[in-house]
Amino acid sequence: MTALHFEPGELPPEAEELRCEVRDFLAETMADIPPALKARNWTAWHPEFSHKLGERGWIGMTWPKKYGGSERSFLERYVLLEELLAAGAPVGFHWIADRQSGPLILRFGTEEQRETILPGITRGETAFGIGMSEPNSGSDLASVRTKAEKIDGGYRVNGSKIWTSGAHMANYLVALFRTSGTAEDRHDGLTQFIVDLKNTDGIDIRPIHNMTGDHDFNQVFFEDAFVPETMRVGNEGDGWMQVTTELAFERSGPERYLSSFPLVKNSIGHAGQDPSERQAIGLGRMLARAATYREMSLSVSGMLEAGKNPDLEAAVMKELGVGFEQNIPGIAHDLFGMSPRLEDGSDFETTLAYITQANVSFSLRGGTREIVRGIIARGLGMR
Numbered sequence: 001m002t003a004l005h006f007e008p009g010e011l012p013p014e015a016e017e018l019r020c021e022v023r024d025f026l027a028e029t030m031a032d033i034p035p036a037l038k039a040r041n042w043t044a045w046h047p048e049f050s051h052k053l054g055e056r057g058w059i060g061m062t063w064p065k066k067y068g069g070s071e072r073s074f075l076e077r078y079v080l081l082e083e084l085l086a087a088g089a090p091v092g093f094h095w096i097a098d099r100q101s102g103p104l105i106l107r108f109g110t111e112e113q114r115e116t117i118l119p120g121i122t123r124g125e126t127a128f129g130i131g132m133s134e135p136n137s138g139s140d141l142a143s144v145r146t147k148a149e150k151i152d153g154g155y156r157v158n159g160s161k162i163w164t165s166g167a168h169m170a171n172y173l174v175a176l177f178r179t180s181g182t183a184e185d186r187h188d189g190l191t192q193f194i195v196d197l198k199n200t201d202g203i204d205i206r207p208i209h210n211m212t213g214d215h216d217f218n219q220v221f222f223e224d225a226f227v228p229e230t231m232r233v234g235n236e237g238d239g240w241m242q243v244t245t246e247l248a249f250e251r252s253g254p255e256r257y258l259s260s261f262p263l264v265k266n267s268i269g270h271a272g273q274d275p276s277e278r279q280a281i282g283l284g285r286m287l288a289r290a291a292t293y294r295e296m297s298l299s300v301s302g303m304l305e306a307g308k309n310p311d312l313e314a315a316v317m318k319e320l321g322v323g324f325e326q327n328i329p330g331i332a333h334d335l336f337g338m339s340p341r342l343e344d345g346s347d348f349e350t351t352l353a354y355i356t357q358a359n360v361s362f363s364l365r366g367g368t369r370e371i372v373r374g375i376i377a378r379g380l381g382m383r
């Protein structure tokens with residue numbers, strides 16, 4: 001049986017220096033951010049905020065300078081993300097591009113795609129969405145049916161994607177289409193494309209409102225939409241291999257245990273200097289868990305920095321981390337008896353209200369609990 005291996009992660013001095021810089025930046029820029037936006041954390045879109053981060057060189061910060069990056073380390077990026085998430089910074093506009101679409105283009109894209117698209121991401125001007133899921137094709141991603149048929153100069157696309165976060169606001173979608181065969185061919189015949197959502201005829205983006213009333217995700221319909229050959233990412237048929245790499249970027253970050261962290265901070269603030277014994281014990285347990293997941297998450301980042309492949313450890317981290325994020329509203333309610341209030345509440349009540357409603361989705365996005373547990377079982381040699 002394969003053993004899990006979490007190497008202790010250590011932050012270099014330059015990463016700790018960066019932490020001070022980020023904290024100063026956040027003290028200045030977060031003052032006007034309302035609690036409802038902080039509660040939404042990395043899913044809140046705020047283009048001006050992303051633009052400010054871009055000016056500091058904090059988007060695509062590990063990427064080569066020639067594409068607008070800052071050539072800094074993954075551990076420095078880790079510290080930046082940790083501070084942004086803990087503060088509830090509204091980083092949704094650039095989050096997907098910084099986390100996965102940009103790295104995917106760097107690795108599998110053409111030089112032209114890198115030169116034309118990556119600098120806009122690092123400036124906080126270009127946003128991406130993820131076009132993987134389809135009706136009847138979520139966990140079973142290999143059954144994708146949306147077809148990209150080869151025609152002169154490009155591909156004609158027909159079909160639809162669903163649960164596409166931010167597609168109504170994003171510039172581009174990295175989409176997985178079938179370029180040959182049928183859904184029964186599974187992993188074969190899948191190819192990734194960059195779809196220009198703002199300038200392509202034949203694309204209809206329809207809203208889906210979630211339980212909180214927000215319009216975050218969409219269903220995206222393609223009817224004879226033309227995607228130029230120059231926007232294909234990698235070779236025809238390599239889509240499955242590429243998409244699994246992309247999912248590893250998607251699953252391994254600290255956002256998999258910090259989405260509810262603004263509520264942890266609110267709880268501590270509310271308890272004040274003189275908490276009851278029960279509150280002190282409850283908060284202590286909460287922080288002990290946060291500290292443990294932080295060590296695990298940092299370890300995954302350290303292994304990525306060292307060029308290792310911590311897929312199994314990242315899956316374990318995601319599974320435990322989302323369980324923690326989902327427990328926090330219940331613990332906060334239990335310790336303080338606070339009623340969630342979406343409107344006109346205190347910071348605490350507003351944050352509690354949003355996260356209580358939204359947190360059911362935390363274990364679905366990026367792969368459901370059952371699927372992630374299956375990956376862990378396979379990684380451990382148990383299936």
Ligand SMILES: Cc1cc2nc3c(=O)[nH]c(=O)nc-3n(C[C@H](O)[C@H](O)[C@H](O)COP(=O)(O)OP(=O)(O)OC[C@H]3O[C@@H](n4cnc5c(N)ncnc54)[C@H](O)[C@@H]3O)c2cc1C
Nearest residue numbers: 130131132133137138139163164165361364365366368370
């Ligand atoms: C907030 C949010 C944002 C999202 N954003 C995006 C996005 O931007 N782009 C995108 O492409 N997708 C996005 N998704 C979709 C997400 O990836 C899918 O919801 C997820 O992969 C599950 O697919 P499904 O909804 O079709 O559920 P299904 O696959 O139908 O699963 C239903 C249930 O059956 C279980 N199940 C399925 N197969 C198995 C199995 N083999 N063994 C055991 N149990 C199984 C699942 O765990 C789940 O509990 C988002 C989802 C959420 C909640």
